[in-house]
Amino acid sequence: MTQITLRRPDDMHLHLRDGAMLKAVLPETARHFARAIIMPNLVPPVVTARDAAAYRERILAALPEGMAFEPLMTLYLTEATDPADVAVAHASGLVKAVKLYPAGATTNSASGVRDFDKVRGVLETMAEIGLPLCVHGEVTDSAIDIFDREAVFIDRVLDPIRRATPGLRVVMEHITTKDGVDYASAQGDDLAATITTHHLIINRNHILAGGIKPHYYCLPVAKREEHRLALRAAATSGAARFFLGTDSAPHPDALKEHACGCAGCFTATNTMALLAHVFEEEGAMDRLETFTSLSGAAFYGLPANEDRITLEKTDRPASFPAKIDTGAGTVTVFDPGFPVHWSVSC
Ligand SMILES: [Zn+2]
16 A cells, blocks of 8 residues: 545644744644644643633634644643533533643643542533543552553542543543553443554653663653553554544753653654554554544544545655754654654645
8 A cells, every 4th residue: 555545633632832832833733633632731721711712712823824723622620620611611612621630740730630529520510511531541649650650540540530420421641551451442432542653653662771762751651562562452443432642742852851851752743654654564554544533533522524634655764854943942753763654645
């Protein structure tokens, strides 16, 4: 196969940041993707419907002329989130999900939830109105090994929340373990899971062996090879509950190549090419569109995009920029570490 045409994909987990960074990274996504679920972890976070409406306006204002893109907004769940505000934001069509960050779990998550009893009312309202909860699924307990935090989160937090809130629709964001795949696979259709591009490609050796590679460091951190293989099997299975959320997360290089480097891989630029490579390797090209363009939209109750994109495979490896310039410093584009022969041609 040397060419494949898909419905235009959606990225169901994306960080666009704000200001100069937003302006620089937005075209990288909008070039290939029609829509994206926009993460609310700005400083300060997107907490209210009003914040989300203002952020949406800033995103649309940053979109280059001639590009089409629909930001799907989310709210950042805090212990002070007002259920009525959430309900109004959902009813108006503005907000498509609420994001749960356990306090301190990742970049800009300090306002996240510590006491889950305090958000019970919001979660019950969300279950009633069918608004999905997107979950960063890692415990923040420093006694738990960082490679175990996802599995422990499922047992200690996720499963209890779901049992206590029947009908709550949940997306396990960026799952990184076989435990995550197994848990998601065993649930009903009120549960889905996103998988990133980079977690299909790297395991923890890529970060730590042969010198530390800060551009492969993200949260949840990449795990052992067996987990990467479980993610590949899930992503390429065609199962509707697994869909793409790149978690493309730009940080200026100066903050990645640092004594205390930021977590995040920036994959917006080459994600579709990398996914074509992965799906071809797995003999699953016929399921690429399901993963990138159909299942996510279906879970969020959105129509599939009518527009199409075409990917082409060439003998000579495709070239992608190593970095993009932003008004906030350069950002390194994710390097898979192998030649990629696919690229989006139109
Ligand atoms: Zn994220």
